[in-house]
Structures are given as C-alpha cells and as structure tokens.
Amino acid sequence: MKILRGCAIAAAVPVLLLGGLFALEACTGPSGELTAQEVAGVWKGSGGGRVEFDGDGTFTMSGIPQSAIEFSFIDPPPGKGNLSGRGEWNLRGDDDRSGTIELSFAAAGSFSDDSASTLLQVEETGDRPKLYFDTDPDKGYGYTIRREAGEPLRIR
Structure with a gap:
C-alpha cells in the first residue's frame, strides 16, 4: 500500500x-499576438471610435475618447472630448508577431506636434480580434476596439 x-x-x-x-x-x-496583416484594417469601438491601420504602417483615428489614451512623455492634448489624428504604427518587439502595437502620432488633428505616442495591447485574437488602450493598471483593460468582420487587408 x-x-x-x-x-x-x-x-x-x-x-x-x-x-x-x-x-x-x-x-x-x-498573451495573444497578431501579425501586421492581422492588424491592418478598420477597427471600431463604442461611441463611434475608429482606428484604420494601413498595411504601409500608417494609421488614422477618430472618435477615440481622450481618457482612453495614456500618452508617453508629453502632456495630453487639451480638452476632454474625442481625439482624432494620424501617424505611424508598428508591432512592438518582434517584427513578425506581437501583443503590443505602438502608435506614433503626427502633427495633425488633435495633436499639435509629433511627440505623442501610445500603446495598444491585444486582448483577443481569432476571427474578430480585439485591442485595448491600456490606461489603468488597476482596471485590466481600457477602451477597446474590435476589427470589423470581413474587412479586407490593406497592404500597400
């Protein structure tokens, strides 16, 4: 025994x-990761937020609540409304796949210069992946955006 x-x-x-x-x-x-091809396309959030990632590494966004974005190294744009802007995006870390996408803003829309940047994290992968702006470490997820179903890839 x-x-x-x-x-x-x-x-x-x-x-x-x-x-x-x-x-x-x-x-x-x-711990999901996406490729650049999986990121490229139109992503939408609640309240009309929208981010379009082009395959050439540029993005445009509109209707994103200012409270959704934590900026690196600068003061946020003035006001408390929704932000619009454009700039360049890239996968952070590994060039092929990543769980983090870095947005570097150009001087346009809500941004008066090109010194602002922020990060998006992958929340879900699959047919309709989801990204979130990580703004509050106590909350887990910030403002989320989801890739539109059936959206064609935009690779230039």
Whole structure:
C-alpha cells in the first residue's frame, strides 16, 4: 500500500504544478499576438471610435475618447472630448508577431506636434480580434476596439 500511495503522490505533483501554471497564466491576462496583416484594417469601438491601420504602417483615428489614451512623455492634448489624428504604427518587439502595437502620432488633428505616442495591447485574437488602450493598471483593460468582420487587408 505504501508503494501505491507514493506513486499516486509522485503522479499528482506534476499535474498540480501544470494546473498552477495554467491558472497563473489566466491571472496575468491574454498573451495573444497578431501579425501586421492581422492588424491592418478598420477597427471600431463604442461611441463611434475608429482606428484604420494601413498595411504601409500608417494609421488614422477618430472618435477615440481622450481618457482612453495614456500618452508617453508629453502632456495630453487639451480638452476632454474625442481625439482624432494620424501617424505611424508598428508591432512592438518582434517584427513578425506581437501583443503590443505602438502608435506614433503626427502633427495633425488633435495633436499639435509629433511627440505623442501610445500603446495598444491585444486582448483577443481569432476571427474578430480585439485591442485595448491600456490606461489603468488597476482596471485590466481600457477602451477597446474590435476589427470589423470581413474587412479586407490593406497592404500597400
């Protein structure tokens, strides 16, 4: 009996460790990644927010709530309404796939100069992936945008 109990314990330990790893990954949030081709297209959020990523690495956006964006190294544009703008986007980190998209704004729309940038994170992958502006570390997700279904890829 002691041998069987020892074998059962030895078999249970790896199963418990593996289960703990899966639970830990679920707590840390999504780890999905997208390719540039999967990002290219029109993405929409609630309240009329819209971001269009072109395959040439440029983007245009409109109707994004100012509270949705946390800016790097500058003060946000004045006002509390919705933002519009354009600029360049790229996958952060790995050139082929990433869970983070960096937006670098040009001096246009709501932006008076080209010093603003922000990040979008991948929340979901699949047929209609979802991105979010990560603005509040206590909240998990910020303003989300979803890729429009059936939207053709725009590669130039």
